[in-house]
Amino acid sequence: MIEYFLCFVLFCIGLYAVAVKRNMIKIIIGLSxxxxxxxxxxxxxxYVHNAAYPILSKVNITQQTSLNMVDPLPQALVLTAIVIGLAITIILVSISIRLYEKYGTFDITEIRKLKG
Amino acid sequence: MLPLVVVIPIGIAFLISFLGKYYKKLSDILATVACISLAILSFLIFYELRTMNYEPLVYKIGGWLPSIGISMVVDGLTAVMLIVVNVIALISVLFSVSYMEKYTDKWKYYALFMMMLTSMNGLIVTGDIFNMYVFLELGTISSCVLIAFGTEQDELEASFKYMVLGTVASTFILLGIAILYSYYSTLNMSDISLAVSKGSSTIVITFLTLLFVVGFGLKAAIVPFHAWLPDAHPSAPAPISAMLSGVLIKSLGVYALVRILFNVLGVVGSNILIILGVISMVVGGFLAIYQKDLKRMLAYSTVSQVGYIVFAFGLGTPLGIFAGLFHLINHAFAKFLLFLNAGAVVYATDERNMENLGGLREKMPVTAATSLVGSMSISGVPPFGGFWSKLFIILAAVQAKEFTAAVIAILISIITLSYYLKLQKQTFYGKLSERWQDVKEVPLTMCIAMIIPAVICAGLGLLLLPQIKIVFLDPAVGVLANGLEYGSIVLQNIK
Structure with missing residues (x-):
């Protein structure tokens, strides 16, 4: 149970960084x-504690059930999510580099042409 | 036939990004041909669905059965959305051919445009919730790059804002998907729907509803989450603003939200949607009055009108769903048209502040006439489609005994009329100032691209004729009103 709680704490740290920090790079780190x-x-x-990796082997196929294996699907999905996260980070970083060239600062409070 | 709606645009995007650099004209031709074929394809899919008597068409990717493989599902709602998205994309490409000449690297624009179209088509046809997330991200990324396409200060700033908020939204959606998977051990939407209908705890459903409302609400720019839209939509090039306001927030936001809430989680109609919808209507409407920037006013108007749509869906009655869907279609075409008009004005004058414009009607007759049609349709003047859909929204609200909301909807529609009259008066009527003496009407392709949606806008009221309504809108409404029966209906049709 503790690991889920720590996950939540990590999520809140990220959300805090996005909501409070003014530096664009710190916001990007928060999103990550x-x-x-x-x-x-x-x-x-x-994840299942003390379970085998989810690959069927011919040697001891009889002992393998879905109960003593880790569920592989979330891992596959997380791989996809990581790749998407990479793309997002690249775009955000390149936009902030372009903004830095225009304004000479990473501070979002100074980049405020759009209002209302 | 079904996977083609995703394969064609993504394949063309791939081709353009390889060849566009060397053959400048090729990207124009490829994009136009792709959009024409997609528009025809969406009508063919609708026709096929109709011959199958509206039983959902299911395509299994790689032949794997659902719950293992990913499936694509077309039912009444999907078919209608596909037609709206692809017809609008076609007109948008037609407009881009001339409009995008003022930017460099037009082929990059087309490649990104096709990616955006892929994401919308894919999100609409997919039957797998994680697949939906992937297409959602694809749409966010490509539209974000398109917003920043001008690489000027406000474009970059708007794009950064959109991307940060969009990423927060997709984090919430991914969290929702993770929790859905941990409870129901499947990612297929029809399987989840079946599992939910067999009984599930209310707390989980409520929590998931909140997560998805926050996530998709950010994408759809419902009011507490609307901050990015008035920056992002005006900053993009005109055809992209038109696509974003016209269809992207509706397919990525409203469609996905409604599909998941109604068909997967079985929450048909919810008070959260009603409250958020009413707040969006009011806030968007009032903020729009004070805008001086032409495109910014249209963007706030989008917030307000999406509020109407979400409110109507939130009522959850068949009449409410019908009104919401009808308003969605009307608003898609009308707002698309208005953003194209704004684009034409910017193309001709390079001025977005309405106070400096005026009298353009004499110089740009086509733009002025089509813009009048669009404004009147959105603000609900009788012969146009927008009047009927607003009428049905108010009728549905009264029928569902939401009297306060109905009164607010009527008042806000008067406010809508007032700011559209302001737009018309300040931009197209009044006295032509010295500065705009040698303004010319925009090129022919752009004129055609504005006339087509204007004709559609004027004719959308015809969808209410009983013969057409039964064919086109009723099946779509049926899909949503059936709620959790979606799962069993789809699973029956898998062979």
Whole structure:
């Protein structure tokens, strides 16, 4: 149970960074932390303690049931989610580099052309 | 035939990104051909669905049965959404051909455009909830890059804002999917729906509803989560603003939200949607009055009108769902048209502040006339489609005994009319100032691209004729009103 709670704490740290920090890079890091928290949560759902890896082998196929194996599906999904997270991070970082070129700062309170 | 709606745009995006650099004209041709074939394809899919008597068409990717493999499902609602999205995309490409000449690297634009279209089509046809998430992210990423396409200060800023909020939204959605998977051990939407209908705890459903409302609400720009929209939509190039406001927030936001809440979680009609919808209507409407920027006013109007749609869906009665869907279609075409008009004005004058414009009617007759049609349709003046859909929303609210909300809806529609009149007066009527003496009407393709949606806008009221309504809208409403029966209906049709 404690690991789910820690996941939640990690998620909140990320959310705090996104909501409070003013530096664009810190916001991006916060978003990544939120993503990692969710990925960790997703993997934990499929995790079974002391279980085998989910690959069928011909040697002892009789002893293998779905009960003593880790659920592989969340891991596959998390892989996809990590790749998507990578794409998002790349775009955010490249946008913030372009913004830095225009304004000479990473502070979002100084980048405020759009209002209302 | 079904996977083609995803395969064609993504394949064309791939081709354009490889060849577009070397053959400049090729990207125009490829994108136009792809959009024409997609529009025809969406009508063919609708026809096939009709010959199958509206039994859902299911395509199993790789031949795997659902719950193991990913499936694509087309039912009444999907078919209607596909037609709306692909017809609008076609007109948008037609408009882009001339409009995007002022930007460099047009082929990159087309490649991203096709990716965005892939995401919308994919999200609409998919029957797998994680697949939906992937397409959602694809849509967010490609539209974010398109918003930043001008790489000026406000474009980059809007894009950054959109991306941060969009990522927070998708984190919430992914959390929701994780919890769904941990409870029901499947990601197939029809399987989950079947499992939910066999009984599930209310707390879990409520928690999931909240997560998905926050997630998809951010994508659909319902009011507490709307902050990115008035920045992002005006900053994009005109055809993209039109696509974003016209269909992207409706397919990525409203469609996905409604599909998951109604058909997967079985929450047909909820007070959260009603309250958020009413707040969006009011806040969007009032903020729109004070805008001086032409495109920004349209963006706030989108917030307000999406509020109407969400409110109507939130009522959950068949009449409410019908009204919401009808308003969704009307608003898609009308707002699309208005953003194209704004794009034409910007193309001709390079000025977005309405106070500096005026009298453009003499110089740009086509733009002015089509813009009048769009404004009147959105603000609900009788012969146009928008009047009927607002009428049905108010009727549905009265029928569901939401009298306060009905009164608010009527008042806000008057406010809508007032700010659209302001838009018309300040931009197209009044005295032509010296500055705009040599303004010309936009090129022919852009004119055609504005006339087509104007004709559609004027004719959308015809959807209410009983013969057409039974064919087109009723099956879509039936799908949503059936709620959790979705699962068993789809699973029956898997051969």
């Amino acid at each position: 932390i939120m993503g990692y928290a969710i990925n960790l949560f997703f993997t934990l759902i499929g």
